[in-house]
Amino acid sequence: MHPLRQIALIAFDGVQALDVTGPASVFSAANEAAGHPSYQIHILSPCGGAVTSGSGVRLLTEAIGELDPGSFDTVLIAGGNKAGLSSLARDAGFADWMARACARSRRYGSVCTGAFALAHLGLVTRQRVATHWEGTELLARAYPALTVDPDALYVEDGKVWTSAGITTGIDMCMALVARDLGEAVANSVARMLVVYARRPGYQSQFSPVLGAQSKASHGFAALLDWIGEHLDQPLEVSLLADRASMSARSFHRKFTDATGQTPARFIETMRLDRARALLPSVASLKEIAARCGYATAGQMSKAFVRRYGVSPALFREMHGRD
Template structure:
């Protein structure tokens, strides 16, 4: 039987919250067709009254009406996110408030992308569940809905049959995990390749990597330096090397870098290396090869990784290379 996926949108929704997962599911169908297999997914967009629904970017999407389509057993029901204004309006829509919970509860799995978690929370669909949401909304979500457990770091979370993602592009990561769950890892990997994704990110990866934090806070010349670091993790990245790259004396570099980053060069470089290692291990790369790729001796790598993540690199690889989604099954 095909996997029916319905995504709820509303005026002002974030386009990528819906189009990202749709692209993943439709590409999975393409990959399966290339393998001479039947398509796995039937995808539809739904809204309160149907018709064209305008996104926040001005692009409109045709939808089926919740008001006229009786709730039926779906495989997957997702809610797209939006900024605060559109969210407040949709939460007052009587059709959404009456129909969406029935659609969700009849589905094998349901969830949201980005701030769509507010819709689920308001409709009491995630009480007692652990969820992800956009980093900027996590605290307000937790404060407004104390029965909901909010993971402020994960890019997506699976808690039983509830799947939620952090925001925008993380809906792609969550949809890839769904495809891996539905059709196998090989199909999900082929989808990721066709979409030219840099990496399939595991759900427990932080919304902001140490490198991205550094890039966001770095002032000239450290912004260019952080870009260079990303491409040279396997090389020596000690203070003399970094200072020379930045065109500063070692003492001046250490002082200015620590002030700008609020962290010493050694500690930040180690964090960036360990975060890169976590991604490589999640892809199934051997522990020794991972250590080499991120520029850490094997013995030091194992100790640093366990200190940072609470488990050995080998155990992390065994746990996460098999399954992309962090599960909170109960």
């Protein structure tokens, strides 16, 4: 007899519809892929009935009061607009139900900006968490004891799972399925949902260029593109400063202010991101190192381990080769 895991997806007026329907689709597809019922999905709200998402799509929900908070294996709060999340977090009955449900569940968490509700309710205090890229700085300021990861697609910290923006809830829930039912079932779910690839949690919400461009002033946009096209070449600050028509000292300060990273840190991030993308290919480590601007494979490996905690060789083994 296979266990039937009860899944609670929390919705509210103003919810992001895909934060609910994406995870629901993953767990539903897992039932089909596994060949037997593995999950029972409940879309819940404080009062039950229809809730209207931010896009106008209405979702039919069950009332939390009708269900035992101790019966759920997994509880996830969806993201949504500020007014909806604030109203949800201020609901005393919901707060009590969530405290009991999360205490007794095997795991709980959030999709996208649902992390704000978790934090407000005290359900995350000192954990490492993810949220939508637009809210990472705000969440970190509002709850300084949290470690807000601005890059990860999703984060697992103990029994708490949190994901970044919207579609990353699908990535996180496929990881939950893989944990429960195995990689083969999760891969089958990805094929059913026509997901291009199962993205690991450490993968950035954006490429380093897009992430920097979301912060950088227009004056650096062209330079960021140029750096991405010349990673195999020496990229000294003096060269970049010349391209930006600035002194090296002024460039270093303005670039750091604009992108949130020093030039050296940004270039290393770009190179390691490129290496990570190339490692599943058949290219040798020496060739990948050269294409990413490292003098030797050993130099690249040292930087890769420092940043990601695994060697390039182990990363390649984990993620396969084409």
